[in-house]
Amino acid sequence: MRVGIIGIGMTAFRPSTPEYSWKELMFEAASRAYADADVDPRTQVDSFITCAEDYYEGFGIFDEFTPDQLGGALRRVCTVTGDGLQGLANAFMQIQTGLIEVAVVEAHSKASDLITLEGIVEHALDPIWNKPLGAHPFVVAGLEADAFLRGTKTSPKALAAVVAKNRRNGLRNPLAAYGADVDPEHVLRSEERFAPLRALDIANPADGCVVLVLASEAAAKRLHANPVWVRGIGWATDSPGLETRDWVQATYAELAARMAYRLAKVRRPTSEIHFAEVDDRFSYKELQHLEAIGLAKRGEAGRKASKGEHDLAGPLPVNASGGSLGCGNVFEATGLHRAAEVALQLRGDAGTHQLDGVRVGVAQSWRFVPSSTGAVAVLGVGR
Amino acid sequence: MTFLERTTDARKLRHWEGNMEADYIYTSGVAGERFFVALRDQGKMLASRCAACGLDYLPARLFCEDCFAELTEFVDVPQEGRVAGLTVAHLDREGVRLSRPQVWAFVTFQGIRGGLVHRLLVPPGRARVGLAVRPKLKAREDRVGAITDIEGFEPVGS
Numbered sequence: 284m285r286v287g288i289i290g291i292g293m294t295a296f297r298p299s300t301p302e303y304s305w306k307e308l309m310f311e312a313a314s315r316a317y318a319d320a321d322v323d324p325r326t327q328v329d330s331f332i333t334c335a336e337d338y339y340e341g342f343g344i345f346d347e348f349t350p351d352q353l354g355g356a357l358r359r360v361c362t363v364t365g366d367g368l369q370g371l372a373n374a375f376m377q378i379q380t381g382l383i384e385v386a387v388v389e390a391h392s393k394a395s396d397l398i399t400l401e402g403i404v405e406h407a408l409d410p411i412w413n414k415p416l417g418a419h420p421f422v423v424a425g426l427e428a429d430a431f432l433r434g435t436k437t438s439p440k441a442l443a444a445v446v447a448k449n450r451r452n453g454l455r456n457p458l459a460a461y462g463a464d465v466d467p468e469h470v471l472r473s474e475e476r477f478a479p480l481r482a483l484d485i486a487n488p489a490d491g492c493v494v495l496v497l498a499s500e501a502a503a504k505r506l507h508a509n510p511v512w513v514r515g516i517g518w519a520t521d522s523p524g525l526e527t528r529d530w531v532q533a534t535y536a537e538l539a540a541r542m543a544y545r546l547a548k549v550r551r552p553t554s555e556i557h558f559a560e561v562d563d564r565f566s567y568k569e570l571q572h573l574e575a576i577g578l579a580k581r582g583e584a585g586r587k588a589s590k591g592e593h594d595l596a597g598p599l600p601v602n603a604s605g606g607s608l609g610c611g612n613v614f615e616a617t618g619l620h621r622a623a624e625v626a627l628q629l630r631g632d633a634g635t636h637q638l639d640g641v642r643v644g645v646a647q648s649w650r651f652v653p654s655s656t657g658a659v660a661v662l663g664v665g666r
Numbered sequence: 667m668t669f670l671e672r673t674t675d676a677r678k679l680r681h682w683e684g685n686m687e688a689d690y691i692y693t694s695g696v697a698g699e700r701f702f703v704a705l706r707d708q709g710k711m712l713a714s715r716c717a718a719c720g721l722d723y724l725p726a727r728l729f730c731e732d733c734f735a736e737l738t739e740f741v742d743v744p745q746e747g748r749v750a751g752l753t754v755a756h757l758d759r760e761g762v763r764l765s766r767p768q769v770w771a772f773v774t775f776q777g778i779r780g781g782l783v784h785r786l787l788v789p790p791g792r793a794r795v796g797l798a799v800r801p802k803l804k805a806r807e808d809r810v811g812a813i814t815d816i817e818g819f820e821p822v823g824s
Contacts (some may be wrong), residue, residue: 299675301680311703313689338686341684341686341763342686395675398677398683399760400761401760401761402759403759405759409723410690411692411695411698411813412725412782412783412813413696413783413813415812415813416783416784416785416814417758417759417782418755418759418768418770418814419755419757419758419760419761421735421753421755421761422753422756422770423783425753425754425755425770426752426753426770426772427751427769428753428782429751429753429795430772433795434749439758460735470692474756475754475756475767476735476755476756477753477754477755477756477757478754478756478790479753480753522731524731524780525772525779525783526724526725526781526782526783527723527731527779527780529774530750530751546706546811558721563687565709603706
């Protein structure tokens with residue numbers, strides 16, 4: 284059975300959202316998604332899936348707070364404690380069972396509500412072996428960036444090229460919070476934070492919400508939708524321990540991609556996938572993830588980025604949306620945002636950052652520091 | 667011209683302050699107990715051995731992540747390790763700029779699966795991958811049986 288995305292709704296991503304509560308952000312994105320899909324959530328949606336982590340929200344048992352603002356009161360709701368792309372996988376599977384015909388996936392960030400963001404991220408460090416040391420949690424990213432650059436012989440200049448590309452791409456995306464005309468030299472001159480990472484290598488937090496409506500092929504036809512098909516989806520987790528995980532390669536992304544490509548029957552990703560939206564919340568992550576999901580050979584992603592091959596007009600556009608560096612870090616909504624951007628491109632609805640002639644794209648997610656979890660979705664249009 | 671800096675501080679907006687009271691004790695478990703008691707009392711580090719996989723794990727743990735066996739045997743971790751990766755942090759745990767940057771390293775040991783992330787007790791200019799290091803322990807009377815009983819790693823011979 285094929286499963287397709289039939290509705291896309293997003294709020295703008297912004298550094299802060301003084302006029303809306305987090306529930307109202309959800310209400311806006313959901314209203315946009317239902318208008319896009321032309322469905323009534325009270326009668327035409329069978330299941331509602333939200334993706335969140337209580338600590339980011341600031342209160343317990345988040346899933347109890349979700350139904351009303353999605354149109355899901357007194358209906359089937361559940362929360363995936365993970366990235367939005369993992370929620371998309373959940374919706375895909377629910378529809379595949381045949382019990383659910385139309386499912387909604389939601390993920391959001393109200394990061395501006397967090398006064399102690401570092402403290403929340405720090406809570407994810409192992410409380411016995413790592414957290415008592417008192418390091419800023421991004422030390423984990425600094426260590427990994429160092430391992431990646433040395434292990435793949437990638438130049439820090441390649442990281443600067445990634446940042447410049449994504450911040451500039453953000454200028455073309457009206458939803459992006461951090462679009463800016465940045466050149467690589469500017470990045471290399473920015474303040475040192477967690478060497479080799481500098482201030483501009485790190486995505487800034489943003490608020491925003493993403494809602495997707497998914498349907499079985501039969502339901503999509505009945506609703507007169509023009510779906511973007513979820514051709515394949517996969518997810519995986521490496522060792523949670525900092526000490527035994529792979530520091531150079533993103534093994535979780537490689538395993539997730541293998542599963543997604545198997546379902547999508549993608550055998551040669553470099554020729555069959557036309558563009559990618561991958562997690563870039565630290566600049567090196569974009570390169571590491573591209574290598575992990577088979578869109579560059581090991582050690583090649585940085586050189587390709589430096590040569591402009593991932594630019595909007597390049598042979599493999601990467602993060603045409605601006606990515607997290609350009610749009611902002613929306614935490615658990617990051618992967619769902621990328622899936623939404625891929626779907627908009629495939630529909631031809633990406634506006635001034637629209638790519639020409641794309642029919643298959645990939646979205647890849649990661650659960651941020653210090654996790655080693657990721658997901659990959661292959662989306663396509665046509666048969 | 668575009669803006670690089672934006673306000674993300676919600677305290678400048680209409681808001682209500684709240685917090686989540688969240689205080690815990692974390693028990694170190696069977697394998698952690700062995701490790702931390704040995705560290706405190708004998709000043710040495712232990713790894714847990716998986717005989718089936720031929721792996722000695724640091725941090726010590728009760729289970730093998732490869733074969734899922736329960737691990738009950740412990741072996742000594744070599745006194746010397748090497749710096750396998752490093753970073754220099756310019757911000758403290760709360761995001762405040764440090765007056766003196768901190769060097770952090772991932773230290774590995776010959777024949778041991780894993781290693782330890784900890785402070786590297788050298789100035790940033792002297793920090794390099796491959797450096798031979800050993801743990802610098804607190805004095806016996808100050809050790810409590812925690813990872814902070816190790817002050818950090820210092821170069822061998824210093």
